[in-house]
Amino acid sequence: MMNSSSKGQTNNAKTPLFQINLLEREYVNPSVDYTKNYNHFAGARFVIECGIKLKASVLTIATAATYYHKFYTVATLEDYDPYLIGSTCIYLASKVEDDDIKIRDIINVGISCVRRGEPPLSLDPYFTMRDSLIQAELLLMRVLGFKMKVDLPHRYLLHYLLSLKDWLGEKTFNNVPIVHLTWTITQDIYHSSMVLKYSPQLLAAAILNIVLQVYGIVVPGDDEINNHSWFTVLHPDCTNTDVWDLTTKILAIYQEEDDLVLCT
Numbered sequence: 001m002m003n004s005s006s007k008g009q010t011n012n013a014k015t016p017l018f019q020i021n022l023l024e025r026e027y028v029n030p031s032v033d034y035t036k037n038y039n040h041f042a043g044a045r046f047v048i049e050c051g052i053k054l055k056a057s058v059l060t061i062a063t064a065a066t067y068y069h070k071f072y073t074v075a076t077l078e079d080y081d082p083y084l085i086g087s088t089c090i091y092l093a094s095k096v097e098d099d100d101i102k103i104r105d106i107i108n109v110g111i112s113c114v115r116r117g118e119p120p121l122s123l124d125p126y127f128t129m130r131d132s133l134i135q136a137e138l139l140l141m142r143v144l145g146f147k148m149k150v151d152l153p154h155r156y157l158l159h160y161l162l163s164l165k166d167w168l169g170e171k172t173f174n175n176v177p178i179v180h181l182t183w184t185i186t187q188d189i190y191h192s193s194m195v196l197k198y199s200p201q202l203l204a205a206a207i208l209n210i211v212l213q214v215y216g217i218v219v220p221g222d223d224e225i226n227n228h229s230w231f232t233v234l235h236p237d238c239t240n241t242d243v244w245d246l247t248t249k250i251l252a253i254y255q256e257e258d259d260l261v262l263c264t
Helices: 017-027 040-053 058-071 082-096 103-114 123-143 154-168 170-175 178-191 200-214 240-259
Strands: none
Touching: 040 058, 040 082, 040 103, 040 178, 040 240, 058 082, 058 123, 058 154, 058 178, 082 103, 082 123, 103 123, 154 170, 154 178, 154 200, 178 200, 178 240, 200 240
């Protein structure tokens, strides 16, 4: 799920296996055969992949993935094609986040992801797809109850990262790619509907907890034994139990990726 360009410093002798695997996955971004994957994980991955290829903002991608998961809380894959809905989610999210993405580009990128290697649609199929997407947009807005602005964890992450920078010191903070891995994991959590179930503040704290565990960084004054971890001062939702429970669930997302059918 992760694609990244820089490696962090890690000590394999002291780093748990799940942490090593998490870092290694950053450099593997295999192509998924969406024609052979018909599940919500693949549908969310489709949204994220298309968003990246369309050069959408991280807020647009996160909003679109949230729409996707919300839609399928009341709909089924048997009734609605996940890739049409996924494309529609990107289209609507781009409007909400004021991201200039053309519907033509969304259709062409979406088709190229599902039918890899095939030429673009000819005019008649293109306009049929365009009409379907516009109709699906109206359905999506009704399912969302016309409440289309999403409270994302991104702004909380920015605040928490600034706090961590003060606590860790600028030298430690800048020498380890904390920010890079933070945004990578933030993108990855949108493969799961967990983004609907937890507050954005708790999601942000759990993401940063994973990053600090991966790089073996201890925040000064951290005292987990007495339930006084660094994240407990950030928000009432960020208790030790809740953050560590969500940390485990986020890491489980990466196991689901192993079940995807890849392009040969």
